[in-house]
Amino acid sequence: HPQDITNVVPTENIPGQGLIRGTVHDPKARILGADCGSAGLFDSLSDLMHFSPWLLGDVKYPDFLPDEWLDQLFVDQTPGHMNNRSFGWILRSYAGHPYILHTGYTGTLMVIDRVAHTALIFLSNRVHPDPGNKMFLPSRSELIRTFITEANQ
Numbered sequence: 001h002p003q004d005i006t007n008v009v010p011t012e013n014i015p016g017q018g019l020i021r022g023t024v025h026d027p028k029a030r031i032l033g034a035d036c037g038s039a040g041l042f043d044s045l046s047d048l049m050h051f052s053p054w055l056l057g058d059v060k061y062p063d064f065l066p067d068e069w070l071d072q073l074f075v076d077q078t079p080g081h082m083n084n085r086s087f088g089w090i091l092r093s094y095a096g097h098p099y100i101l102h103t104g105y106t107g108t109l110m111v112i113d114r115v116a117h118t119a120l121i122f123l124s125n126r127v128h129p130d131p132g133n134k135m136f137l138p139s140r141s142e143l144i145r146t147f148i149t150e151a152n153q
Helices: 027-032 045-056 067-074 136-151
Strands: 010-014 018-021 090-094 097-103 109-113 118-122
Touching: 045 067, 045 109, 045 118, 067 097, 090 136, 097 136, 109 136, 118 136
Parallel strands: none
Antiparallel strands: 010 018, 090 097, 097 109, 109 118
């Protein structure tokens, strides 16, 4: 965390509290006062750029997670294989091959397509200044469609 909180991008403008900076804005996490699984993961672009090659299979960490387990991220893990969910990831397919994505409440996004051998990292904040931003989610869906289509041409 930067020493000067004014150098931190605001997360949300909460009525009665003002701008939230440098703390998790997720209401559940704020109430719990600690790390909260429902509050998602928070990381820098640099770290995500190191994480995505591992998900693409370019970097191996067998002591951390064997390749067989990594491969299972691209398989529906729900009962009956009907809900298009992996371990913490949304599972979708394009032209018969799976890709995974993870979205966040604030609009963040990560897409991993191992067949096209590419990843998309999109860091955003749809809740600032207005958490009622209705245009963002359809635009994010269009971004995913465009990325997957162009990556597989």
